[in-house]
Amino acid sequence: MSSALRFFATAAKGTEGALRDELRGLRLPSVRADRGGVHFEGTLADGMRACLHSRVAMRVQLELGRFPAGDERALYDGVRSLGWDEHVTPRHTLAVSATCRSSRLTHSQFIALKTKDAIVDAQRDLHGRRPSVDTRDPDVDVIVRLVKDEATLYLDLAGDALHRRGYRVATVEAVMKETLAAAALRLAGWDGTADLLDPMCGSGTFAIEAALIACRVAPGLRRRFGFERWPAFDRTAQGQWEALLDEANARILAQSPVRIEASDVSPAAVDATRQNLAAAGIAGAVTVRQRDARTLGPDDGPCWVVADPPYGDRLTAQPLQLAGFVQQWSAAVKSMRGSTVVVVSGNPLLQRNVRLAPDFEHTLFNGDIECRLLRYRVDARPMQPERA
Ligand SMILES: C[S@@+](CC[C@H](N)C(=O)[O-])C[C@H]1O[C@@H](n2cnc3c(N)ncnc32)[C@H](O)[C@@H]1O
Incomplete structure (x- = not known):
């Protein structure tokens, strides 16, 4: 592959800025935020590095080319002209997905089908055989994006989405995506150098992501990636990948430099968190216990909370019960002098009932659910007795 490749890393809505900063921190070239993600350029090794180290990206995609595709013929011819031999062979399986917006071709399934036809026809003409389609677990995942009659074709480096770090072996309800938890920590300003408490941990996502950051564990170390099955993943690429893995393994700290605790009132959540921590290989980095979050007190701080x-379904959640819980x-947490409290919630009721004024607010999306990220600072000075 040539050295000036273009990549697009996708991000949950509202986390594009966090991803841009993260990719800049990884010293990837030409990083630029856009709607739904971040562009960067570099070599295949740079793309692999983004997959291994990005905590915020949902996918990393290699751009293969762009061309006008105002109708079916132009789409088919444009796809065929891209030179697929480097990317797929008849021995590989293939899946194609498509999105479209503001274009004459309006059916994403039809766009995906035409793209697939063009790729397999090109292979059949060249080799007399064609790659098979496997929509569940393809070797090569092709993405078509059609915007204003211009098609852009990508290969997905990730395979399984990047939030699947490989450690979530147990879940309880209402889990947060790992990528969103990492984005929230970064947006709020927690950088792994302060103690942290996840007092309603569920399956432990915040605490585990925090421990991975604190111990400098690359988020992709415990999983496989789509690019490992590509024809372009030749000996050279494999050597580069192994060097990246060695380098990432060498950076891991044996112990967390900060105190990280996870707790939940539910025994099932405590158990799930313990299992996930063990699967992440960082069981010793987080103290886990069963505890009601309303029992937090001055001795638990100062730290980041x-x-x-819990917010349940916005329509069915019992407002009075939730409001009372949040107030308590x-x-x-207000008694934890000098602490920083970060809350991510899709329920506006929560914000109204936290008896603190946020010093930072940000909107991000957990799937389709619009959430507020709120950060509060608890004064470090002792509380004054209230006047009658
Ligand atoms: C939205 S879930 C948290 C999800 C978690 N961040 C994850 O990714 O899995 C809310 C959690 O709050 C817990 N919870 C509810 N009431 C609680 C209380 N009084 N004290 C501590 N945890 C509580 C629930 O058991 C549930 O696991």
Whole structure:
């Protein structure tokens, strides 16, 4: 592959800025945020490095080319002209997915089908055989994006989406995506150098992501990637990949330099968190226990408290019960002088009932759910007795 490749790393809505900063921190070239993700350029090794180290990206995609595709013929011819031999062979399986917006071709399934036809026809003409389609577990994942009659073709480096780090072996309800938890920590300003408490840990996502950051564990170390099955993943690429893995393994700290605790009132959540921590290989980095978050007190701080409190379905959640819970919990964290409290919630009720004023607010999306990220600072000075 040539050395000036173009990549697009996708991000959950509202986390594009966090991903841009993260990719800049990885010293990837020509990083630029856009709607839905971040562009960067570099070599295949740079793309692999982004997959291995990005905590925020959902996918990393290699751009193969762009061309006008105002109709079916132009799409088919444009796809065929891209020179697929480097990317797929009859021995590989293939899947194609498509999105479209503001274009004359309006059916994404039809766009995907035409693209697939063009790729397999090109292979059949060349080799007399064609690659098979496997929509569940393809070797090569092709993505077509059609915007204003211009098609852009990508290969997905990730395979399984990047939030699947490989450690989530147990879940309880309402889990947060790993990528979103990492983005929230970064947006709020937690950088792995302060103690952290996840007092409503569920399956432990905040605490585990925090421990991976603190111990400098690359998020992709415990999984496989789509690019490992590509024809372009030749000996050279494999050597580069192994060097990246060695380098990432060498950076891992044996112990967390900060105190990280996860707790939940539910025994099932405590158990799930323990299992996930073990699967992540960092069981010793987080203290896990069963505890009601409303029992937090002055001795638990100062530290960062990071939580996505229960909010249930926005329509069916019992407002009074939730409001009362949040008021009690915020009174508890308010006693933790000098602490920073970060809350991610899709329920506006929560914000109204936290008895603190946020010093930072940001909107991000957990799937389709619009969430607020709120950061509060608890005054370090002792509380004054209230006047009658
Ligand atoms: C939205 S979930 C957290 C999800 C978690 N961040 C994850 O990714 O899995 C909210 C959690 O709050 C816990 N919870 C509810 N009431 C609690 C309380 N009083 N004290 C501590 N945890 C509580 C629930 O058991 C649930 O696991």
